[in-house]
Amino acid sequence: MSVPSNRYFAVKTTVGQEKNVARLIEARLAEVLVEEVAEPSGSTAVDDSNWVIQIFESPKNVTVSTVSLYLDKEGELTAPLRIELYKIKEPPEEFTLGEEQEVDYVSLIRDAQLLTNASYDPLLLDKPGWYDIRIPTGVELRRYTVYGVMVKAPNLKQGRYMLHYTENKLYVDGRAFTTSDAGVGWREEAFNILFKVKESTDVASIIILPSVKGYVFIEGRGREAIAAAVQGIRHVKNRPLITVTLDEIAEHLVEKPLIDVLTVGQMVEIVSGPLRGLMGKIIRIDRSKREVTLELTESTYQLPISVSVDSVRILDEVKSRRT
Structure with missing residues (x-):
């Protein structure tokens, strides 16, 4: 008789409460014999x-x-x-x-x-x-x-x-x-x-993806067992579980180089050098030189400056650095 393989399900949560929900699910599943x-x-x-x-x-x-x-x-x-x-x-x-x-x-x-x-x-x-x-x-x-x-x-x-x-x-x-x-x-x-000797559960792992707000992902063998595990937990929305594939999750687990996710119009902050702490909007990207040209928002005169990609961070970094 073959053992059913694990599947992945997305649980809808309140945005910003993903970690708390994951902790509550983990505590509920930690059945200690x-x-x-x-x-x-x-x-x-x-x-x-x-x-x-x-x-x-x-x-x-x-x-x-x-x-x-x-x-x-x-x-x-x-x-x-x-x-x-x-x-x-x-x-x-x-x-x-x-x-x-x-x-x-x-x-x-x-x-x-x-x-x-x-x-x-x-x-x-x-x-x-x-x-x-x-x-x-x-x-x-x-x-x-x-x-x-x-x-x-x-x-x-x-x-x-x-x-x-x-x-x-x-x-x-x-x-x-x-x-x-x-x-x-x-x-x-x-x-x-x-x-501690712990009982087996139908849940193999709990995953939080910083780039996917408002969801906790659970790996397990059956929809019913996972639905029971999250039932009644605070900040879990009363929505049906969404079946997802491992490939869909994996896309969010690999962090891309910053140069590959920068786009014209993004707001960034300079984090090193004499202009550290200033913010600006990207108006040009030179990927071969790994440089970005910025229009500083706090400057009296709108003079573009070019800085290294390694000297800036995206102001909404979590959303932009993962796909």
Whole structure:
């Protein structure tokens, strides 16, 4: 059975509110299954032999698509970070009141079933913060089943990933284990790593084009899912979604050289040189010399002057520099 390909839809918004609308849509779609987001207490190293696994229980049947980690680095990283999602423990056949039985998680980790894995490019890690690691194909999690997110860097010989954790656990059902010998021996820690496991959504991306005012563009698989995602959001107009092509969007993503978008009659401001700050109207363009001739609006005598294209900016730059 083939998987339906993504399509692009334009959502009509109030002009000037495109960024706010995009943020609200993103927040609505950020369905977090489980998370530990308390204040960091410290960090633990991850490299070719030091690994971490965070245990959690799925509260419902769901497909997950993303694992977020709070990361930093030490030194220059020479290999990608790798996450692996494991099934640790099946739910009990029946639930009984009373004390829970002691669970040997170390043995369960050794025998765990690998469900999927994903990597994160070290070049994308530039400062401490939350980083999303996308799972290539969504993974089905079952309610009350215990899973583990293992974080490792098997081929890392230089530098270290630093995985932040908290000892002030908000997610009380979680527990973390570490190993310093590439999984030979595991020990339970008193902390949870800072992590989020996010559900899959029908929206792949949200795009704002500065040159197209009053629209937010959404990539997704179905019109109905996207219509539901934007319903009731402030500054979204009650208009039907407009289907657009990737080619139509791509035209607005490439910035043209200024010399190619200047036209006679445009108003520009001089941004460098002795006449900096003066404004004028373009009366002639010499593309071979990359010069424009201006008629200054603030001059007593209308004497044309020629300046380099690199010395001016269009007063309505956003509208003019993109197509």
